[in-house]
Amino acid sequence: MNLLLASRSATRRRMLEAAGVPFALADAALDEEAAKAGLAAAGFEPRDMAEMLAEMKAKSVAGGGALVLGADQVLELDDGAMLSKAGSRAEALAQLRRLSGRTHQLHSAAVIVEHGQRIWGGTESVSLDVRPLGDAFLTFYLDHEYEAVRWNVGSYRVEGMGAQLFDAIRGSHFAVLGLPLLPLLAYLRSRGLLES
């Protein structure tokens, strides 16, 4: 049996490779922004939205007999607002100003689809306290990090200089990076895709 990863995220690809999971890449044929807008209009909560988007990505791939893994991450501010990937440095600055001095959550979902049916799903949420960030720091930070974080939800990498943004991080590091990895590995073991 094969595993197909329906995600363009280089971080997710590296996580699975590092963990020793054999997989191939597949292109999710999903207009993510349109899907997100539709789910938001339909009243989905941020955590449920991550799981639904992961499922939609997986289902958009013709997997044949393979297991198709879809994944998504949603950032929810403490007032319930959601942040997407910043499209520009100016927007990254605006996002970071918004995160400053507040707590937000990252919801990381993974769903596995087989023969067009959802057969497994897992979602993990992490709570992150951002310290108060002044504009002098943010300019310095974006001078160093913008190129590396431009495709990241929230405009940071905790495994890089982004660690300087936080007072505390509560929850799975793997979920911060974009996958509920330990539950996913347990499922893959149960299906014989990993040594057990």
Add this chain to the structure above:
Amino acid sequence: MNLLLASRSATRRRMLEAAGVPFALADAALDEEAAKAGLAAAGFEPRDMAEMLAEMKAKSVAGGGALVLGADQVLELDDGAMLSKAGSRAEALAQLRRLSGRTHQLHSAAVIVEHGQRIWGGTESVSLDVRPLGDAFLTFYLDHEYEAVRWNVGSYRVEGMGAQLFDAIRGSHFAVLGLPLLPLLAYLRSRGLLES
């Protein structure tokens, strides 16, 4: 002001570099195994031992006017026993058999010494549930990972194939890697060693 890192750990060095902390390396002139045996004989608990060893490493460096950062990590099994670095593949296998199906804690301590005096310390503990591991899996695992983990407390890297060992990890990822990084960054900011 300068920061000197009194640790031979490549992982700690990489963490500080990735987080954007400027520092230089210093050699701790401490016989770690002898110090550990002495502290154990004196009845130190594992968490206190990590903090005391971090302080002893920092104090063993002649820092001049610099801040000297010492760090240590101690693994405590759920029966209170402590594991050190495995000295050989056979010992790594024995350690992993011992961790199998049980919970252990990693205590990661950092201490900063200035002019020979301890001026800051932080310790974070992480709880890790290891799934039941069969010998077939462990042979496969060590075939792939032994060279990478031979100097690691517990004989695993959670950022590598070691993720396959765990059912759950509760606590700071940075502490798993060997430093209470977020409290440390906060102290370095307060001393003007990082942009704030």
